[in-house]
Amino acid sequence: MSMIDSLPLRRLYSTIRVDSSADHDVHWLYMHADAAPGVRPCFRRPMMVDMHQFLDSISREDQRRPGRLQHLVLASDAGAFNLGGDLEVFSELIRQQDGAALLRYARSCIDGVYRFHQGLNGDFRTIALLQGDALGGGLEMALSCHTIVAEEGVGMGLPEVLFGLFPGMGAYNFLCRRVSPQLAERIILDGRVYSSEEMHAMGVVDVLVPRGQGEQAVRDLIRQQQRIPHSCLAMNAVRRLSNPVTYQELLDITQVWVDTALALGDKSLRTMDRLVRAQTRRSAMDHA
Structure with a gap:
């Protein structure tokens, strides 16, 4: 193989950065490639469009390698992995009582988590x-992925209860496949931010490594799994059969989320607005 053949293939998007191996077996998707002061590292709609387009591109029949193990790694170019849904959009749509637009946004989110959970067409291990x-x-x-690799000192939490909501795009479903339902509910209702060390001790994080060693840990994991490709592909199928998260299940919970959001009052919306300002300040500090 020549040096050129071994270089990663790159695709250009405005909000994400993608590196793909020459054989198309490993893809790295970095969110927030447009990170800049004032750009909040959340699920902004343009980034969601880019992410879906990329997932479509590697799921197409002409790109598929049936029966061959592939890997998709989700990471970030920003100081944060991802701070969650776009609260500015939520606040605006709730004030307008636009449930249809809220549901469209939410469906885009569950389309993403469902694809990561399924391993796209079943041939991918997601990290x-x-x-x-x-x-x-x-x-x-992150919870929708097959494996979570976290560096030490990372904050992980579901703070939606701070403004009267709950995480409605798969948190309970995916947590219950890692911890007991009682613990999953406590994590959601506590609304606190846990450390990655705490999440690892609870069984939520699969691999915990020191700061700066995350990418190498992922590469090591991929090499290990590529040695047993048929076993990994079989495990994908077993997961779907033995303890499935169905799309309809996610959709039904999302409708509960929309109904709950539309019932929020001014106090909750003002809390959202404050969090948006805090996220914007945080983004500016990360680029200072």
Whole structure:
């Protein structure tokens, strides 16, 4: 193989950065490639569009390698992994009582977590690499992956209860496949931010490594799994059969989330607004 053949293939998007191996067996998707002061590292709609387009591109029939193990790694170019749903959008749509738009946003989110949980077409092992905080929907996306690799000192939590909501895009479903339902409910209702060390002790984080060693840990994990490709692909199928998270289940819970959001009052909306300002300040500090 020549040096050129071994270089990663890159695709250009405005909000994400993607590196793909020359054989298309390993893909790294970095969120927030447009990170800049004032750009909040959350699930902004343009980034969600880019992410879905990329997932579509590697799921197409002409890109598929049936029966061959592939890997998709979800990471971030920002100081945070992901701070969750776009609270500015939520606040605006709730004030307008636009439930249809809220549901469209939520469905885009569950489309993403469902695809990561399924391993796209079943041939992928998905890995979340947490080198910065994962909150709300950001943590839900990480939980949907087959494996969570986190560096020490990362904050992980579901703070939606602070403004009267709950994490409605898969948190309970995916947590219950890692911890007991009682613990999952406590994590959601506590609304506190846990450390990655605490989450590892509870069984939520699969691999915990020191700061700066996350990418290498992911590469090591991929090499280990590539030695046993048929076993990993079989485990994907077993997971779907023995303890499935169905799309309809996610959709039904999302409707509960929309109904709850539309019932929020001014106090909750003002809390959202304060969190948006805090996220914006945090983004500015990360780029100072």
